Amino acid sequence: MIATPMTRLLQKEVKFEWTERCQQSFEKLKALLIEAPILVQPESGKEFVIYSDASLNGLDCVLMQEGKVIAYASTHDLVLAAILFSLKIWRHHLYGKRCRIFTDHKSLKYLMTQKELNLRQGRWIELIKDYELVIVYHLGKADVVTDALSRKSLFVLRAMNTRVTLSDDGSILVELKARPMFLQEIFEAQKDDSDLQTKRINSGGCLMFRDRVCVSRNDELVRKILHKVHSGCLSIHPGSTKMFNDLKKWYWWLKKDISKFVSRCLICQQVKAEHQVPSGLLQPIMVPEWKWDRVTMDFVMGLLLTPSKKDVVWLVVERLTKSAHFIPVRIDYSLDKLADLYVSKIVRLHGVPLSIISDRDRDSHPDFGKSCKRPWAQS
Incomplete structure (x- = not known):
C-alpha cells in the first residue's frame, strides 16, 4: 500500500523516524488526492494497456491508456456457483422461506439489477428467482467458517509446529521422526520448574496429570499455545467455552487464562457477530395528571x-x-x-x-x- 511507510510509524513500540520512503509516500498520496479518479475516453493511435488478475473467486481486468483508466471489468461466476450449490443441496429447507446469503464479493449485491449477463449467469438467475433470498455483502476476514471449508490445504511441518530429525545409527535405513515442537518446549519448561521436580511423572518425556500435559507457569509458552489454538491456521477463533473444552482434552489448564486471552483477541472483537439479543428501546414513564396518582x-x-x-x-x-x-x-x-x-x-x-x-x-x-x-x- 502507498501509505504503509507512514502508517507503520503509528504502531506500538516503533520509533517515529521520518525517512525518505515516508516522504515519497506522502508526496504520492497528495498527488493522488488532487487527481480526479474518472474514466477517460480511448484515443486511437495510442497504445492500450491491460492489467488482469485471476483467482478462484473470479476474473478481473483493467483497460488503460498512458496510465489513465478507460474501463474496469470483472466476473464472479465461481462465487455465484457457490450460491447455486448451497440452494440446490438445501432446497428442502430454503424453498418458500426467506433467506439471506452472505458473500465477500460485493458486486453480487447488485446481481439482480445488472443489465448485461452472459448466458450462464442468466440461466442461474432464473434458478435463483425461485427462492426468496437477499444477497448481503460480508467482509471476507469475518467469514472464517466458509474460509476454513474452502481453503483446506496441506501445511508444511513448520506450520504444524513439528520438527523433523534424522538419526543414523550405522544401519542402512535412516529413521525419520516427527516430534511436535510444543511438547518439546513444554518438556524443557517442566525441567526448569522447581515446583515440578518432586512431582515428575515420566510419560513419554513429559509430565502428565490425569492423562493431560501439565504446562508450567511460563507466560510465553502459555501465550504461544493459546495463540495457536485460537488464531492458528486450523482454528476459527472459538469462544472461551469452546476453546476450553478443546484444550482440556490435552492440557491441564486454568479456564480464566483462556477467557482472558479470548476477550483480548482483536479479530474477535472486530468481526465476530453479536449473539446477545438486542435490548429494546427505552420507554418513557407517563407523566401523572394529578398529585399522588x-x-x-x-x-x-x-x-x-x-x-x-x-x-x-x-x-x-x-x-x-x-x-x-x-x-x-x-x-x-x-x-x-x-x-x-x-x-x-x-x-x-x-x-x-x-x-x-x-x-x-x-x-x-x-x-x-x-x-x-x-x-x-x-x-
Whole structure:
C-alpha cells in the first residue's frame, strides 16, 4: 500500500523516524488526492494497456491508456456457483422461506439489477428467482467458517509446529521422526520448574496429570499455545467455552487464562457477530395528571442503627411534584408490616395511588399489594 511507510510509524513500540520512503509516500498520496479518479475516453493511435488478475473467486481486468483508466471489468461466476450449490443441496429447507446469503464479493449485491449477463449467469438467475433470498455483502476476514471449508490445504511441518530429525545409527535405513515442537518446549519448561521436580511423572518425556500435559507457569509458552489454538491456521477463533473444552482434552489448564486471552483477541472483537439479543428501546414513564396518582419507592439500606432500632429508610416519592416521605424501618420488616406502614403514612394522607413503580425490592412483590388491601377487606 502507498501509505504503509507512514502508517507503520503509528504502531506500538516503533520509533517515529521520518525517512525518505515516508516522504515519497506522502508526496504520492497528495498527488493522488488532487487527481480526479474518472474514466477517460480511448484515443486511437495510442497504445492500450491491460492489467488482469485471476483467482478462484473470479476474473478481473483493467483497460488503460498512458496510465489513465478507460474501463474496469470483472466476473464472479465461481462465487455465484457457490450460491447455486448451497440452494440446490438445501432446497428442502430454503424453498418458500426467506433467506439471506452472505458473500465477500460485493458486486453480487447488485446481481439482480445488472443489465448485461452472459448466458450462464442468466440461466442461474432464473434458478435463483425461485427462492426468496437477499444477497448481503460480508467482509471476507469475518467469514472464517466458509474460509476454513474452502481453503483446506496441506501445511508444511513448520506450520504444524513439528520438527523433523534424522538419526543414523550405522544401519542402512535412516529413521525419520516427527516430534511436535510444543511438547518439546513444554518438556524443557517442566525441567526448569522447581515446583515440578518432586512431582515428575515420566510419560513419554513429559509430565502428565490425569492423562493431560501439565504446562508450567511460563507466560510465553502459555501465550504461544493459546495463540495457536485460537488464531492458528486450523482454528476459527472459538469462544472461551469452546476453546476450553478443546484444550482440556490435552492440557491441564486454568479456564480464566483462556477467557482472558479470548476477550483480548482483536479479530474477535472486530468481526465476530453479536449473539446477545438486542435490548429494546427505552420507554418513557407517563407523566401523572394529578398529585399522588402515581408514586415511586425504594429502600436506602446499609445505614447505622438508630436509637429506635431502625437501620433502613423507606423513600416514597410522588412523581408529579417530587414531594417525598422518608419512613424509618428495619431491614427485617415483613410485607404485612410494610403494608400497614404504607397505609398509615401514605394512604391516610394522600389516598390510594393508581400505580407504584419500584425496583425488585420487597415492596414490588405481588403480595405487597394484597397486604395493602387487607385493612379495607377486614373493615
